[in-house]
Amino acid sequence: MDPVSSLSAVYRDYPGLRALILRRVRDPEVAADILQDAAVTTLEKLRSGEIAHPENLGGYLYRVAINHLRNHRRKDRTALSSPELLEELRDTVEDPEWERVGRPQWAAAARRMLEEMPAARDRELLVRFYLNDEEKDTICRELSLTQEHFNRVIFRARNRFRELLEQRGFGRGDLLGDT
Amino acid sequence: MIDLDCDFERMRDYVRGRLTEDERQAFEDRLARDPELVREFEQTLRLREGLEQLKDQVYFAKPAPRPARRRFVWVPALAAAAVAGLAIILWVQPQISPAGVLRASPRPGGAADISAHFTFVPTRGSTGYDLDRPAAGLIEFRASPTGPAAGARYRLALERVGQGGAAEPVGTLADLVPATDGYLHGFADASRLPAGRYLLRVDAAGQTTGNAVVFPFVLHDR
Numbered sequence: 001m002d003p004v005s006s007l008s009a010v011y012r013d014y015p016g017l018r019a020l021i022l023r024r025v026r027d028p029e030v031a032a033d034i035l036q037d038a039a040v041t042t043l044e045k046l047r048s049g050e051i052a053h054p055e056n057l058g059g060y061l062y063r064v065a066i067n068h069l070r071n072h073r074r075k076d077r078t079a080l081s082s083p084e085l086l087e088e089l090r091d092t093v094e095d096p097e098w099e100r101v102g103r104p105q106w107a108a109a110a111r112r113m114l115e116e117m118p119a120a121r122d123r124e125l126l127v128r129f130y131l132n133d134e135e136k137d138t139i140c141r142e143l144s145l146t147q148e149h150f151n152r153v154i155f156r157a158r159n160r161f162r163e164l165l166e167q168r169g170f171g172r173g174d175l176l177g178d179t
Numbered sequence: 180m181i182d183l184d185c186d187f188e189r190m191r192d193y194v195r196g197r198l199t200e201d202e203r204q205a206f207e208d209r210l211a212r213d214p215e216l217v218r219e220f221e222q223t224l225r226l227r228e229g230l231e232q233l234k235d236q237v238y239f240a241k242p243a244p245r246p247a248r249r250r251f252v253w254v255p256a257l258a259a260a261a262v263a264g265l266a267i268i269l270w271v272q273p274q275i276s277p278a279g280v281l282r283a284s285p286r287p288g289g290a291a292d293i294s295a296h297f298t299f300v301p302t303r304g305s306t307g308y309d310l311d312r313p314a315a316g317l318i319e320f321r322a323s324p325t326g327p328a329a330g331a332r333y334r335l336a337l338e339r340v341g342q343g344g345a346a347e348p349v350g351t352l353a354d355l356v357p358a359t360d361g362y363l364h365g366f367a368d369a370s371r372l373p374a375g376r377y378l379l380r381v382d383a384a385g386q387t388t389g390n391a392v393v394f395p396f397v398l399h400d401r
Binding site for chain 1: 188195196357
């Protein structure tokens with residue numbers, strides 16, 4: 001597989017990874033470079049036989065991409081607050097590739113999932129864990145939750161989110177069947 | 180195999196670079212050989228991105244998610260009756276003190292008159308919310324009582340921010356307990372809240388105001 005094809009595969013199979021990198025660097029070109037580098041590195045390692053589990057190429061790609069992202073953030077923190085780059089980031093929402101992988105449906109599924117949760121406390125748990133990056137222990141203490149309750153809420157929320165995406169035609173098999 | 184006790188947190192910590200060198204190495208080794216972990220990781224990132232998009236859309240302070248309701252043809256008639264009821268009440272009771280703008284429940288039979296639901300949940304990095312003021316009817320405020328103001332009973336205070344930046348009390352509800360949905364609820368007539376800047380404060384009973392959770396918001400005319 002050539003680098004262009006491998007990058008296409010990244011965009012198709014790992015839109016979550018792509019979205020994460022874009023959120024973090026807030027620059028579509030830099031995000032594309034990081035993914036491209038990760039795809040090329042993965043491909044080279046595959047060709048040279050350095051990947052122990054070639055059937056799980058996605059895991060290796062994840063590892064390389066997140067390490068590239070971490071290195072980038074160590075070197076460059078200037079891109080975080082530029083209004084021009086934020087505007088450019090908004091433009092990427094129009095990217096047809098995002099439509100194809102169902103990114104617009106992620107928000108709709110997340111909204112539906114939140115609306116179906118009966119307890120405000122559980123909704124808050126999700127927001128604090130995933131958006132605020134708060135520690136599990138802190139959330140459990142402040143919301144008076146057991147760790148088991150916390151795990152149960154996260155587990156159910158993820159399952160429901162997945163179901164909702166599958167109902168919208170963006171199931172696991174569409175995107176991750178070949179990992 | 181996913182470990183519920185720690186994998187969800189570990190994925191997040193891995194992305195944030197919060198793992199020790201040994202933990203990171205162990206996680207990467209698993210990532211390289213466990214396709215299920217990769218799928219769950221990808222799933223985590225999609226869910227997170229979905230929530231990020233909702234945050235971008237100011238969803239967490241927009242009209243609250245409501246249980247799905249059937250729409251009936253008599254809803255307009257009910258709304259008209261509620262508006263008429265409101266007019267009669269305002270006519271009979273023209274002098275409402277500022278402290279009375281906020282009430283703990285809609286007036287009897289007034290639930291149908293609620294025209295906006297605003298939900299406030301603490302989110303990091305949030306500096307305020309832009310909200311559309313309905314032309315008439317009741318605004319329902321729902322505030323999460325958790326965070327530094329955790330307690331058993333709460334005070335919910337609405338303040339209007341003036342030109343000079345000073346906040347004037349508009350309404351206060353004391354001795355509130357969270358409803359079954361976990362939120363503190365307050366109701367205000369939209370007609371009594373002009374467009375402008377406001378603060379919604381949540382204090383736990385017996386705590387200093389320094390521990391209040393404050394939600395700044397701006398009401399805009401539609």
